[in-house]
Amino acid sequence: MKGRSTFNRLLLALCGLVLLGGGLLILAAGSDLYRRLHVAPPAGWPVATHHDVLLSNADRLRWSDQGWLWWPAVIAVLVLAAALALTWLITQLRHRPGAVHLGGTPAPESVELRGRALSDAVTSEARALPDIKQAHAHIAGRAADPELRMTLTLTDHGLPTSVLQALCHGPVAHARESTGLTHLPGRAKLDIDRHKARRVE
Numbered sequence: 001m002k003g004r005s006t007f008n009r010l011l012l013a014l015c016g017l018v019l020l021g022g023g024l025l026i027l028a029a030g031s032d033l034y035r036r037l038h039v040a041p042p043a044g045w046p047v048a049t050h051h052d053v054l055l056s057n058a059d060r061l062r063w064s065d066q067g068w069l070w071w072p073a074v075i076a077v078l079v080l081a082a083a084l085a086l087t088w089l090i091t092q093l094r095h096r097p098g099a100v101h102l103g104g105t106p107a108p109e110s111v112e113l114r115g116r117a118l119s120d121a122v123t124s125e126a127r128a129l130p131d132i133k134q135a136h137a138h139i140a141g142r143a144a145d146p147e148l149r150m151t152l153t154l155t156d157h158g159l160p161t162s163v164l165q166a167l168c169h170g171p172v173a174h175a176r177e178s179t180g181l182t183h184l185p186g187r188a189k190l191d192i193d194r195h196k197a198r199r200v201e
Contacts (some may be wrong), residue, residue, distance in 0.1 A: 011088075100139060100146050102180050113179060115139035115146070121178075125171040126150060131158030133193050137171070148175060148186040153193055160190050 028034065029047035100113045119138045126135035134153035141147040154163060167188060176184045 100179060100181075118175060118179065122148065122150070122171045122175050125174065126152065126167060129163065129166050129170060131155050131163050133158075146181070146184065148172060148184055150186065150188045151191070152188055153191045155193055158192075163190070164188065 025047055029049060032049060033039075034041050034049070100115055100118060102113055115138075122137040123135055126132060126137060129135075131154055132152055133155050135150065137148060137150045139146050140149050150167070152163065152167075154160065168186075172184070172186045176182065
């Protein structure tokens with residue numbers, strides 16, 4: 001979890017610095033800040049005065065002469081970058097903690113329970129319950145405030161009420177006991193096993 005958080009922070013910091021630097025560069029040129037402060041920008045600076053543009057006519061014509069494959073390639077790269085950024089954003093919104101902080105008073109130091117291990121244990125125990133054909137559990141939320149989310153597929157004769165009772169008194173209760181977390185909310189999504197109708201002659 002620490003490695004993933006560090007990578008996300010470094011990536012966010014890098015993107016933020018690039019966007020901040022570009023914004024300040026354009027803002028300084030647009031407000032004619034160099035002339036007001038009597039500061040000469042470095043040679044080859046892309047935007048130095050409020051009359052400058054990011055892409056001049058000469059540059060545009062020069063890149064246009066590169067061939068018809070150039071602009072589709074640029075568009076493809078931009079679309080790919082946008083898709084990767086959107087995928088990364090969705091991944092962060094669906095973030096699952098890599099470890100769960102164990103409960104207790106005081107909380108144990110340097111002791112972590114892998115979220116994947118807890119999810120696998122709950123999944124295995126839920127699959128062993130009657131009237132459950134398939135089960136999948138995962139830990140969501142923050143490491144200090146996790147939430148147990150389960151997706152259950154019931155058999156065609158399974159009753160949701162009895163299944164939920166068995167789930168609460170079984171896997172969910174055992175997960176709370178093993179982690180020492182008195183407050184471990186759980187959310188279950190139930191589905192019914194769909195089977196093809198048999199033809200009777």
